[in-house]
Amino acid sequence: MRYLSTRGQIEPVSFCDAVMMGLARDKGLLLPESIPDVRGELARWATLSYTELAYEVVRLFATDIPAAELRDIIERSYSTFTHEEVVPLVPVGELYVQELFHGPTLAFKDCALQVLGNLFEHILKARGGRLNILGATSGDTGSAAIYGVRGKAGIHIFILHPDGKVSPVQERQMTAVLDANVHNVAIAGTFDDGQRIVKELFGDLEFKDAYDLGAVNSVNWARVLVQVVYYFHGALRACRESGRESIRVCVPTGNFGNIFAGWLAREMGAPISQLILATNENDILARYFRTGEYSMGDVHPTLSPSMDIQVASNFERFLYYAVGQDPAEVRRLMAAFAESGRITVPLAAGEPAIIAGVGNTAETLATIGETYRTSQYVLDPHSAVGVAVANRLRAAGEPIVCLATAHPAKFADAVKQATGRDDLTHHPAIDGLMDAETRCAKLPATTDAIRQHIVQTLG
Numbered sequence: 052m053r054y055l056s057t058r059g060q061i062e063p064v065s066f067c068d069a070v071m072m073g074l075a076r077d078k079g080l081l082l083p084e085s086i087p088d089v090r091g092e093l094a095r096w097a098t099l100s101y102t103e104l105a106y107e108v109v110r111l112f113a114t115d116i117p118a119a120e121l122r123d124i125i126e127r128s129y130s131t132f133t134h135e136e137v138v139p140l141v142p143v144g145e146l147y148v149q150e151l152f153h154g155p156t157l158a159f160k161d162c163a164l165q166v167l168g169n170l171f172e173h174i175l176k177a178r179g180g181r182l183n184i185l186g187a188t189s190g191d192t193g194s195a196a197i198y199g200v201r202g203k204a205g206i207h208i209f210i211l212h213p214d215g216k217v218s219p220v221q222e223r224q225m226t227a228v229l230d231a232n233v234h235n236v237a238i239a240g241t242f243d244d245g246q247r248i249v250k251e252l253f254g255d256l257e258f259k260d261a262y263d264l265g266a267v268n269s270v271n272w273a274r275v276l277v278q279v280v281y282y283f284h285g286a287l288r289a290c291r292e293s294g295r296e297s298i299r300v301c302v303p304t305g306n307f308g309n310i311f312a313g314w315l316a317r318e319m320g321a322p323i324s325q326l327i328l329a330t331n332e333n334d335i336l337a338r339y340f341r342t343g344e345y346s347m348g349d350v351h352p353t354l355s356p357s358m359d360i361q362v363a364s365n366f367e368r369f370l371y372y373a374v375g376q377d378p379a380e381v382r383r384l385m386a387a388f389a390e391s392g393r394i395t396v397p398l399a400a401g402e403p404a405i406i407a408g409v410g411n412t413a414e415t416l417a418t419i420g421e422t423y424r425t426s427q428y429v430l431d432p433h434s435a436v437g438v439a440v441a442n443r444l445r446a447a448g449e450p451i452v453c454l455a456t457a458h459p460a461k462f463a464d465a466v467k468q469a470t471g472r473d474d475l476t477h478h479p480a481i482d483g484l485m486d487a488e489t490r491c492a493k494l495p496a497t498t499d500a501i502r503q504h505i506v507q508t509l510g
C-alpha cells in the first residue's frame with residue numbers, strides 16, 4: 052500500500068515513509084491510495100481478540116513491515132493496557148460505553164501513541180538514524196507521547212508545557228517519567244508560547260535537520276490507522292450483543308482524528324450505520340456537518356479541554372474525499388480557509404455518514420450527574436459530551452456505542468462539580484503520582500533557550 056498527499060504534490064510513499072514524514076512535504080496529509088473493502092472478513096473478525104484484530108487491520112495498510120514484526124509491535128503496544136479486553140464495551144443504560152482509557156495515561160491517545168512509539172523504534176532500527184521528538188502540550192497529548200516513546204532506543208523526546216498552567220495531575224503524569232530519553236521542560240509562559248517556539252525550531256531547517264527533529268502530532272497517519280481498529284471491535288461486539296446488523300457510534304471530537312478513523316472503518320465495511328460527531332461549545336465541526344460551512348470561531352475554555360479546538364487538523368483528510376479526491380481543489384480550499392477562516396463545502400446528498408450535535412457545559416455536567424444516578428457509571432467530561440449528544444439524538448430503545456476518551460479520575464474536579472462527590476474517581480495510576488519523584492527543567496519561554504537546551508542535552 053502506498054500513500055498520497057491530500058495536496059497531490061509529492062510522489063507516493065511507503066507506510067514506513069508516511070510514518071516518519073508525519074505531515075507531507077507539500078503540507079498536505081497522507082492517505083492510502085485506496086481503501087480496502089473488508090466486508091467478506093467481518094464474520095471471522097468478530098471472533099478475534101483485540102490484538103489479533105489490530106494485526107488484521109493494520110497489515111492491510113502497513114505492507115512494508117514483515118508479519119512477525121508487526122504482530123510483535125502490536126502485542127507489545129497493548130500489553131501496557133490494564134484491561135484484558137484492551138478497550139472493553141460496557142453497557143450503561145441502553146447505551147454501550149467503549150472505554151478507550153485503559154492505557155498508561157488513562158486517555159484514548161494511548162491507543163495510537165503506544166503503537167506509534169514502537170513503529171518509530173522499529174523503523175529507526177531497520178534504517179539506522181535517530182529521532183528527537185519536540186512538542187508543546189497544554190495537557191494530555193504530552194503525557195501520551197512521552198509514554199509512547201519512553202525508554203526506546205534511538206529516540207529522545209522534549210515536551211514543553213506552560214509552567215503552573217497545566218493541572219497537577221497532568222504535570223505529574225509527564226514529569227514523573229524518569230527515563231533518560233524523556234526531557235520535560237516547564238516554560239515561563241503560555242501554551243501559545245510553547246507552540247510558537249516549536250514552530251520556530253521546526254522552521255529553522257538547518258537546526259531541524261542537524262538534530263533530526265520530528266513531531267508526534269495528531270496528523271500522523273499511523274495514529275489514525277490504529278484507531279480504526281477499535282471501531283471494528285466495538286461495532287462488531289455491540290451488534291452481536293444487541294442482535295442488530297449495524298449500529299451508530301458517537302464520538303467526542305476535537306481535531307477530527309478520532310472520528311476520521313471511524314469514517315474510514317465505515318468505508319471499509321464496519322457495521323456502523325452512522326457516526327455521530329459530538330463537540331463542546333467549540334463547535335466548528337458540528338456547524339460544518341449541519342450547514343456545509345466550515346468557519347473558524349473563538350476558542351472557549353470548557354470542562355473538556357482536549358476538545359477546545361477551532362481548527363481541526365485532520366479535517367483536511369475528510370475534505371479530500373468530500374471533493375472527490377481532487378488535490379487541486381483541496382489546495383484551493385485550504386488556501387481560501389487560511390486567508391478568510393471560512394469555506395463552504397457542500398454536504399453529500401442522501402443519508403449522511405456523519406451527523407453532529409453540541410453538548411454544552413451545563414449538559415456535560417447534567418449528563419455526568421444523571422448517568423451516575425441512574426447507572427452508577429462515572430463519565431469524564433469529554434465522554435459526557437458524547438453521551439449527552441447521543442441521548443438527545445437517540446431513537447427510543449436504540450443502543451448507541453459512545454466512545455469514552457478519558458478516565459474520570461483525570462478530571463476529578465468536573466466529576467465533583469457534577470455529582471457533589473469526590474470519592475468516585477480514584478485510579479491507582481493517579482493516586483500514586485503525588486508522591487512520585489519528578490524531573491523537569493525550568494526555562495524561559497524563548498526559542499534560543501530551548502534550542503540551547505536541546506543542543507546541551509543531546510551533547
Ligand SMILES: *Cc1c(COP(=O)(O)O)cnc(C)c1O
Nearest residue numbers: 305306307308309357433456457
Ligand atoms: C484528544 C482528546 C479528544 C479529541 O480527540 P480528537 O482526535 O482530537 O478528535 C477527546 N477526548 C480526550 C480525552 C482527548 O484527550
